[in-house]
Amino acid sequence: NAGVTQTPKFQVLKTGQSMTLQCAQDMNHNSMYWYRQDPGMGLRLIYYSASEGTTDKGEVPNGYNVSRLNKREFSLRLESAAPSQTSVYFCASRDQGKGYEQYFGPGTRLTVT
Amino acid sequence: GNSVTQMEGPVTLSEEAFLTINCTYTATGYPSLFWYVQYPGEGLQLLLKATKADDKGSNKGFEATYRKETTSFHLEKGSVQVSDSAVYFCALGNAGGTSYGKLTFGQGTILTVHP
Numbered sequence: 073n074a075g076v077t078q079t080p081k082f083q084v085l086k087t088g089q090s091m092t093l094q095c096a097q098d099m100n101h102n103s104m105y106w107y108r109q110d111p112g113m114g115l116r117l118i119y120y121s122a123s124e125g126t127t128d129k130g131e132v133p134n135g136y137n138v139s140r141l142n143k144r145e146f147s148l149r150l151e152s153a154a155p156s157q158t159s160v161y162f163c164a165s166r167d168q169g170k171g172y173e174q175y176f177g178p179g180t181r182l183t184v185t
Numbered sequence: 186g187n188s189v190t191q192m193e194g195p196v197t198l199s200e201e202a203f204l205t206i207n208c209t210y211t212a213t214g215y216p217s218l219f220w221y222v223q224y225p226g227e228g229l230q231l232l233l234k235a236t237k238a239d240d241k242g243s244n245k246g247f248e249a250t251y252r253k254e255t256t257s258f259h260l261e262k263g264s265v266q267v268s269d270s271a272v273y274f275c276a277l278g279n280a281g282g283t284s285y286g287k288l289t290f291g292q293g294t295i296l297t298v299h300p
Contacts, residue, residue: 113292176228
């Protein structure tokens, strides 16, 4: 099992450009999450999908959109990137029937200039 | 709402020293508690967990006990190694209301262990 995979690993964007971060999991988990990690602030939840076909906002959703494409895949889109979105982005998944632990991907390091 | 507070870092220790990283929380209901570890350039890995009061989670020589009376989940290791150098995150998960299994994280504590 690959677990949770994310692409790309690194990306540099100019202000105003758009891009989509991809996430996939092969653990048959119901729930998926997108976080951003900034120095001194831990991880903050951007959006989540409790199950296939549903998505909801987390703590910091402004400037982002998501799509739960199927049970395996959950993408995060930046429509018009801003320097404030420079961060490391992590995708995670969880099996609703087995507690609250989440399994994380390796992350995408995004720089917006 | 839920919150997690970790001791300020960074923490620098010599190999074989004793480690404590403090974590306290505020939550409604009965949360599950976690410690995650992030090695340089990698994602977060679950280190240990506890799901109810007085549970002790343990893994790789690390331990933490769920103390409901003090709302704490401090991480300890008796003898750290250079390979333990990483960022450690305390987190809580709570099913209350419509949280849908979201985790609330502390700000992270950077640990550096010198030979």
